[in-house]
Amino acid sequence: MRTLLKKLSDNRGISPVTICLWIVVLAGLAVFPKFVDSPYALHIMILLFLSTIMGESWNILGGYTGQYSVGHAAYFGVGAYTTMMLMQYKQIPPWYGMWVGAAVVVVVALVIGSICFRLRGPYFVLASIAVAEILRLVAMNLKDFTNGAEGILATEIPPFKIGETVVTDFLSKVPFYYIGLVFAVVTIIVTVLVQHSKLGYYFQAIREDQDAAHSLGINLAFHKNVALLFSAVLTSMAGSFYAIYIGFIDPPTVLALDISVQIVLICIIGGIGTIYGPVVGSLVLVPLSEALRSNLIAQGIFKLGLASEESAVGIFLKEHLAHAHALIYGILVVVVILFMPDGVLGFVKKLFTARKRENA
Amino acid sequence: MGAILEIKHVSKFFGGLAANSDVSFDMTEGMIMGLIGPNGAGKTTLFNCITGYYPPSRGEVLFKGMKMNGLEPNKVCKLGMARTWQKVRPLAKMSVLDNVMVGALCRTNSLKVARDIAMEQLKVVRMDKKADFLAGGLPIGERKKLEVARVLATKPVLLLLDEVMGGLNPAESEEIIQLILEIKKAGVTQMVIEHDMKAIMRISDRIVVLNSGEKLAEGNPQEIVTNQAVIDAYLGSEH
Numbered sequence: 001m002r003t004l005l006k007k008l009s010d011n012r013g014i015s016p017v018t019i020c021l022w023i024v025v026l027a028g029l030a031v032f033p034k035f036v037d038s039p040y041a042l043h044i045m046i047l048l049f050l051s052t053i054m055g056e057s058w059n060i061l062g063g064y065t066g067q068y069s070v071g072h073a074a075y076f077g078v079g080a081y082t083t084m085m086l087m088q089y090k091q092i093p094p095w096y097g098m099w100v101g102a103a104v105v106v107v108v109a110l111v112i113g114s115i116c117f118r119l120r121g122p123y124f125v126l127a128s129i130a131v132a133e134i135l136r137l138v139a140m141n142l143k144d145f146t147n148g149a150e151g152i153l154a155t156e157i158p159p160f161k162i163g164e165t166v167v168t169d170f171l172s173k174v175p176f177y178y179i180g181l182v183f184a185v186v187t188i189i190v191t192v193l194v195q196h197s198k199l200g201y202y203f204q205a206i207r208e209d210q211d212a213a214h215s216l217g218i219n220l221a222f223h224k225n226v227a228l229l230f231s232a233v234l235t236s237m238a239g240s241f242y243a244i245y246i247g248f249i250d251p252p253t254v255l256a257l258d259i260s261v262q263i264v265l266i267c268i269i270g271g272i273g274t275i276y277g278p279v280v281g282s283l284v285l286v287p288l289s290e291a292l293r294s295n296l297i298a299q300g301i302f303k304l305g306l307a308s309e310e311s312a313v314g315i316f317l318k319e320h321l322a323h324a325h326a327l328i329y330g331i332l333v334v335v336v337i338l339f340m341p342d343g344v345l346g347f348v349k350k351l352f353t354a355r356k357r358e359n360a
Numbered sequence: 361m362g363a364i365l366e367i368k369h370v371s372k373f374f375g376g377l378a379a380n381s382d383v384s385f386d387m388t389e390g391m392i393m394g395l396i397g398p399n400g401a402g403k404t405t406l407f408n409c410i411t412g413y414y415p416p417s418r419g420e421v422l423f424k425g426m427k428m429n430g431l432e433p434n435k436v437c438k439l440g441m442a443r444t445w446q447k448v449r450p451l452a453k454m455s456v457l458d459n460v461m462v463g464a465l466c467r468t469n470s471l472k473v474a475r476d477i478a479m480e481q482l483k484v485v486r487m488d489k490k491a492d493f494l495a496g497g498l499p500i501g502e503r504k505k506l507e508v509a510r511v512l513a514t515k516p517v518l519l520l521l522d523e524v525m526g527g528l529n530p531a532e533s534e535e536i537i538q539l540i541l542e543i544k545k546a547g548v549t550q551m552v553i554e555h556d557m558k559a560i561m562r563i564s565d566r567i568v569v570l571n572s573g574e575k576l577a578e579g580n581p582q583e584i585v586t587n588q589a590v591i592d593a594y595l596g597s598e599h
Contacts, residue, residue: 198465198474205462208451215411215445217437217466217514273453 029181033174042173047286049180050238055266055278056187057234063273065227066207071128072235072263074135075105077255079236080243084152093158098240102233109232113225136255151250176245187234191275203227269336271343280345292325364389364518364549369419372409379405381573392544393551394564401570403553404446407520411443412436442516446523448503452496456506459495463513481509501532519550537563
């Protein structure tokens, strides 16, 4: 065990403390459903995993390679639609369908990449938004194929069998919890492996200075496309997972600009280009959006006696705060960009180094 | 020794403006070629044409006998021709060591090997003690040295240095001069753009003078300082 730890840390520059911390957290998460059986708590955890997967996948392209795609809904949506359509129309179970989804996304990503990577900076951002919007409109209007604005409802998820034994029938949230957990861990591991490899160095060089990277022998188009493929395939997995978990998809929920922006926000708030940034971002954003959705904030204000429930302000808050979701997100982003330009994680790190210096 | 780089009638037009017109010269292996000329003479444009950032509008560039026109900069680098930038381009959020490793990874897929090569190059420019610093936080003198270490890590046979002494104090410039001579000793052919005349006269085996995009003169340093056309270009013909 000790030699294994040492080997891991030597080869990848990961400290043994980090590895032990990982093991503890993972063990905790693994037994979590044994002690907590509230479906709501599990639901929040699943959303956390989903958001982590989405953030980590975007991070490979946006955070490490510096290509700020605001069109990741394209890969999320294509993954979701492929898996869902194969399950509903062709009776292909989702654990096969999601690989088909990933394959379709590879093709889509290569087409998008070959077009958009001709552009740099803000022009790339705009192009990525445009491509995702095109896909949303296509899904909206190809009614015979995608069922258009009515969306697709999963009527029945086939039970997952190995041989004849039924592993799970997906009736509770627990199997989704574990699938989400495994996916999230896999995406983080992929990110770690990429970061500590030649690819990771090249991605970061491209982010820092494309012309310098080019002159140091880096094939820009090739490496940007590789980063996109990693990112897109993982995002499509998140999309497939979302489709099966929620059981309903339509263009506004899986292909809209909202999703793309949400994915970017997870990283901006947590810390772009860091391994744990998206995890931190998810820990901030998921509870916040749930609190807004379920009007927890308005209720909190009433409980604290800041406003009475019957007053005009109270009624206004109760009715509108839940819809102010986007506004509050916006304010949060402004605050983060102003005061924590490196995200929450970067901010915390800075605090620690500052304290260390004071002590020294 | 044969020519390692042949520049044949290279012209580069930006719209109606000829940044380079009909420039030709050869470089033999192991030499240091100085490239001088007043501001706007087309020195950096020539660098860009040679290293693949622009295809020349006319003429051709032969490196080790191969035609380079239109080859992308990354391929040019793989073939053994590397350049630095007049305005330094450190990979700011990466450490000094990581910067040099990116260069070293041009020749290897192993991070470990790349790290060793990078450390070696940092020792050459005497920056091994700064390996863990962020490149973005370095003062200009060290950024220039980092730039040199990074291209050296790509193991070039031909190195093009674009004003590596620009903005440096005399002590730092002296250090760079020694470095250029060391690189020469290691067998790397170099083309150096520099404004510091004393420095360029000391290090160059031959010098090409550009003026308004055209080649004004070529020769060894002695010939250049006594060339009337060069003196006129620099000081005006009335002097």
